[in-house]
Amino acid sequence: MSTSEALLAELAGLIKIWGRELGFQQIGITDCHLEEHGERLTAWLRAGHHGTMEWMAAHGEKRWRPGLLEPNTLRVISASLDYLPPDTAPVRILKDSSKAYVSRYATGRDYHKLIRKRLAHLAQKIELFCNARGLHCSGRAFTDSAPVMERALAEKAGLGWIGKNCMVLSENAGSWFFLGEVYTSLALPVDDKPQRNQCGDCTACLKVCPTDAFVGPYQLDARRCISYLTIENLGPIPEEFREPMGNRVFGCDDCQIICPWNRFAKPTAETDFHPRHGLDNGELSQLFRWDEEEFLRKTAGSAIRRIGYERWRRNLAVAIGNSEPGPEVIGLLEQALPSASALVAEHIRWALARLRSGRHRKRKLRRPQ
Numbered sequence: 001m002s003t004s005e006a007l008l009a010e011l012a013g014l015i016k017i018w019g020r021e022l023g024f025q026q027i028g029i030t031d032c033h034l035e036e037h038g039e040r041l042t043a044w045l046r047a048g049h050h051g052t053m054e055w056m057a058a059h060g061e062k063r064w065r066p067g068l069l070e071p072n073t074l075r076v077i078s079a080s081l082d083y084l085p086p087d088t089a090p091v092r093i094l095k096d097s098s099k100a101y102v103s104r105y106a107t108g109r110d111y112h113k114l115i116r117k118r119l120a121h122l123a124q125k126i127e128l129f130c131n132a133r134g135l136h137c138s139g140r141a142f143t144d145s146a147p148v149m150e151r152a153l154a155e156k157a158g159l160g161w162i163g164k165n166c167m168v169l170s171e172n173a174g175s176w177f178f179l180g181e182v183y184t185s186l187a188l189p190v191d192d193k194p195q196r197n198q199c200g201d202c203t204a205c206l207k208v209c210p211t212d213a214f215v216g217p218y219q220l221d222a223r224r225c226i227s228y229l230t231i232e233n234l235g236p237i238p239e240e241f242r243e244p245m246g247n248r249v250f251g252c253d254d255c256q257i258i259c260p261w262n263r264f265a266k267p268t269a270e271t272d273f274h275p276r277h278g279l280d281n282g283e284l285s286q287l288f289r290w291d292e293e294e295f296l297r298k299t300a301g302s303a304i305r306r307i308g309y310e311r312w313r314r315n316l317a318v319a320i321g322n323s324e325p326g327p328e329v330i331g332l333l334e335q336a337l338p339s340a341s342a343l344v345a346e347h348i349r350w351a352l353a354r355l356r357s358g359r360h361r362k363r364k365l366r367r368p369q
């Protein structure tokens with residue numbers, strides 16, 4: 001082994017230690033060969049499964065050729081940070097139609113800043129190590145902020161395997177975690193012990209999906225996914241998905257909740273990810289009463305902020321339309337109708353029609369038990 005290989009091996013070991021010191025639960029190193037994943041992404045885009053997420057197609061090969069995004073990149077350090085809040089009760093909330101279900105990643109503070117800051121710190125430690133030993137290096141930290149194939153990189157780095165629900169599943173941590181990366185110019189030794197795909201014959205995630213968003217195992221039509229419909233979709237929610245949405249007002253976790261590997265998920269110790277303003281357990285009617293000023297105040301620093309007040313109310317109107325009818329909720333919607341935007345008003349009218357007709361009771365909704 002040459003001196004520089006020995007230094008890089010030492011550094012790879014230190015990166016794992018530093019990563020854990022910075023709070024990451026899993027950390028691994030991989031090369032940049034993502035061509036196979038690039039082909040799958042191209043086929044997915046060609047099928048139009050990305051819907052209006054044009055940014056998924058916008059960067060072309062940069063996504064699966066890390067060196068085109070960050071010149072000189074030879075390796076990627078992939079890191080995961082658990083986010084499942086403690087004492088969370090997702091199934092109880094899903095079963096209570098008076099409550100608003102917010103995806104568990106979004107009930108606390110937004111993760112981007114926190115993760116990017118820690119990864120930048122990791123990159124800095126790497127740089128200091130190199131500078132002290134006369135090694136040249138460059139690097140850059142990302143978390144869901146650039147055209148990066150996060151899941152593919154995590155799988156290659158040994159953090160888990162991409163499951164049938166398209167999430168990274170880990171035998172140690174389930175799937176309730178965020179991912180982040182450091183692209184580096186250093187030829188670090190890679191982690192060549194990937195976790196074996198252990199989905200086996202299980203198809204629980206495919207069957208539980210309320211909107212049948214899986215075209216097949218490992219293939220998601222985002223246009224049908226409640227996460228897409230409630231967050232990415234700017235316009236009206238297509239009628240066929242409104243009833244299956246149930247009370248999910250920001251994202252959906254059903255295909256994670258049902259996954260048996262999530263028995264191994266551990267609650268996060270990060271207080272930033274603990275629920276704020278009761279967003280893990282909010283009453284639909286109470287949230288619908290928020291005016292824009294209250295929405296902006298209570299979602300400051302939260303991922304929910306990005307959908308804005310109008311889409312928030314659009315989603316709430318649908319969920320209220322799926323709740324138990326009663327004079328209070330009907331009155332609430334009627335009162336909101338005259339001042340609502342065209343988008344929200346159309347969803348309120350849909351909700352009122354359902355509540356007045358009692359149609360919401362006819363179908364048994366699919367959800368994890």
Ligand code: SF4
Nearest residue numbers: 209225226252254255
């Ligand atoms: S997040 Fe929900 S809607 Fe989207 S694929 Fe999973 S179960 Fe289906």
